[in-house]
Amino acid sequence: MALTPTSKPSGKGFEESLWDTANKLRGTVESSEYKHVILSLIFLKFASDKFTEREQELIDEGKEAYLDMVEFYTMKNVFYLPEAARWLYIQTYAKQPDIALKIDTALATLEKHNKALKGALPDNYFSRLGLDSSKLAALIDTISNIDTTHDKENDVVGRVYEYFLGKFAASEGKGGGEFYTPKCVVNLIAEMIEPYKGKIYDPCCGSGGMFVQSVKFVQSHHGNQKDISIYGQENTSTTYKLAKMNLAIRGIAGNLGDVPADTFFKDQHPELKADFIMANPPFNLKDWRGADELTSDPRWAGYEVPPTGNANYAWILHMIAKLSANGIAGFVMANGSMSTNTNSEGEIRKKIIENDLVDCMIALPGQLFYTTQIPVCLWFLSRNKNPHPSPLPEGEGVQQFRDRRGETLFIDARNRGSMVDRTHKELTSDDIAAIACTYHAWRGVGADLRVCPSANSGNSGITEKRADTQVRPYMDMPGFCKSATLADIRANDYVLTPGRYVGAAEIEDDGIAFETKMEELTRTLYLQMQQAETLDAVIRKNLAVLGYGE
Numbered sequence: 001m002a003l004t005p006t007s008k009p010s011g012k013g014f015e016e017s018l019w020d021t022a023n024k025l026r027g028t029v030e031s032s033e034y035k036h037v038i039l040s041l042i043f044l045k046f047a048s049d050k051f052t053e054r055e056q057e058l059i060d061e062g063k064e065a066y067l068d069m070v071e072f073y074t075m076k077n078v079f080y081l082p083e084a085a086r087w088l089y090i091q092t093y094a095k096q097p098d099i100a101l102k103i104d105t106a107l108a109t110l111e112k113h114n115k116a117l118k119g120a121l122p123d124n125y126f127s128r129l130g131l132d133s134s135k136l137a138a139l140i141d142t143i144s145n146i147d148t149t150h151d152k153e154n155d156v157v158g159r160v161y162e163y164f165l166g167k168f169a170a171s172e173g174k175g176g177g178e179f180y181t182p183k184c185v186v187n188l189i190a191e192m193i194e195p196y197k198g199k200i201y202d203p204c205c206g207s208g209g210m211f212v213q214s215v216k217f218v219q220s221h222h223g224n225q226k227d228i229s230i231y232g233q234e235n236t237s238t239t240y241k242l243a244k245m246n247l248a249i250r251g252i253a254g255n256l257g258d259v260p261a262d263t264f265f266k267d268q269h270p271e272l273k274a275d276f277i278m279a280n281p282p283f284n285l286k287d288w289r290g291a292d293e294l295t296s297d298p299r300w301a302g303y304e305v306p307p308t309g310n311a312n313y314a315w316i317l318h319m320i321a322k323l324s325a326n327g328i329a330g331f332v333m334a335n336g337s338m339s340t341n342t343n344s345e346g347e348i349r350k351k352i353i354e355n356d357l358v359d360c361m362i363a364l365p366g367q368l369f370y371t372t373q374i375p376v377c378l379w380f381l382s383r384n385k386n387p388h389p390s391p392l393p394e395g396e397g398v399q400q401f402r403d404r405r406g407e408t409l410f411i412d413a414r415n416r417g418s419m420v421d422r423t424h425k426e427l428t429s430d431d432i433a434a435i436a437c438t439y440h441a442w443r444g445v446g447a448d449l450r451v452c453p454s455a456n457s458g459n460s461g462i463t464e465k466r467a468d469t470q471v472r473p474y475m476d477m478p479g480f481c482k483s484a485t486l487a488d489i490r491a492n493d494y495v496l497t498p499g500r501y502v503g504a505a506e507i508e509d510d511g512i513a514f515e516t517k518m519e520e521l522t523r524t525l526y527l528q529m530q531q532a533e534t535l536d537a538v539i540r541k542n543l544a545v546l547g548y549g550e
Helices: 012-023 031-060 087-092 099-112 125-129 133-144 156-172 183-193 209-220 237-248 312-322 345-354 429-443 486-491 514-545
Strands: 198-202 228-232 274-279 323-334 358-363 376-382 407-412 481-485
Touching: 012 031, 012 133, 012 156, 031 087, 031 099, 031 125, 031 133, 031 156, 031 237, 087 099, 087 133, 099 125, 099 133, 183 209, 183 274, 183 323, 183 376, 183 429, 198 209, 209 228, 209 237, 209 274, 274 312, 312 323, 312 345, 312 376, 345 486, 358 429, 407 429, 407 486, 429 481, 481 486
Parallel strands: 198 228, 198 274, 274 323, 358 407
Antiparallel strands: 323 376, 358 376, 407 481
């Protein structure tokens, strides 16, 4: 049985205290490594708590004879843990010098007894790192205070995972943390494409954040998690394991391929046609295929071969090739992708546009990402702009997408978002609602059925009905959104930068006559000129006193 925690997690404060303890590992472990130490231990604690809870259920039901039968745990989506893999065992021996070996043994044992965890957990990781045993013991003590099963509604472990992934991305800074996409960006993509039912795919899934948010979207719309299937791929071995743990810790089944692998050279899902694609590919990846490799790949069929010096358009064409007949893709790209004409990129973009695949383009504000200062945008590609039914249930949104052939929506959201610290910004829930509702109203018939926040709303969610919300039909808004035609895009040389289309925001008339404003401005200007003359005289006098007069 797991020990009763000495304290309960109470919001962010507990997470911060856990982060402080984790930071004590600095100096003995690289920051890029210790995220795997922390998250592996949190996962082990979570699995042990769930096991203990299920074990007690069996005892209460008089089924003591089945306590060591794996099937009686997996039937409740609980991992079976032999004694040496349980948190109580780790906690008991936390002060021993061989605790790293015991943790490695526990993780290996847990994976061995649960097929769903194959390839998910670190292999002989703690022993190889040579961790300071006293600092590791202190970390174990802190993690022991997390009661992962106490708060059924708030997903304690998932919240800790999200918090830590964000903190690791921030601490690693530029060049690190590729495994993490800011939560607000993931939320926006999910709210835009509405992955309610069907196959969801991420070709570069990192730690699996896109999948987690997809499931949350389904749950928030009272759907069935079994109606979605998750497919992904990740090249980096440690990040691949993070993704598998992130899904397992939330009870999400997903196919991330048998092994971590390069999406271009070893596609783990060659026959997949996805209904929804959500991705944040590595920006401007260089030397991704080699000079003569993959030049005849069927994914480029009908397009120019993507250049070796930048993989942005290789990712785009890969995702296009993976879309089903009614599929929609939403993904992050560097801003350069919207206008580049380097090598074959301009021609590829031209053909994508002429094939009428571009549904919506969004310019995002700067400072959203912890790991790069490169300006970014969101692309939304749709295989079918013909009228067709929405996958959402009755009453949850547009039930029939209108005919959008030859049209693309441009949204300039560069002025959205709020600063959360000195250097980073987040899109608020109202920002996400305003952007997503604009898109849904544009692609629906007449007006969107969901409730959207009004201009001055403090609404915290897209579907929450309040007195200050309203149902709005789509309208172009100068400075924010514009529905453009294919002819408009041709006239702009196939550049997809939203600023070219939305124009400048209208300036509201404040009711003050022009003559009155000019009189006030003139008086102010003359007053400032007089003050400048006075200051100049004082400066000359002081310079003369110092012997620097004219």
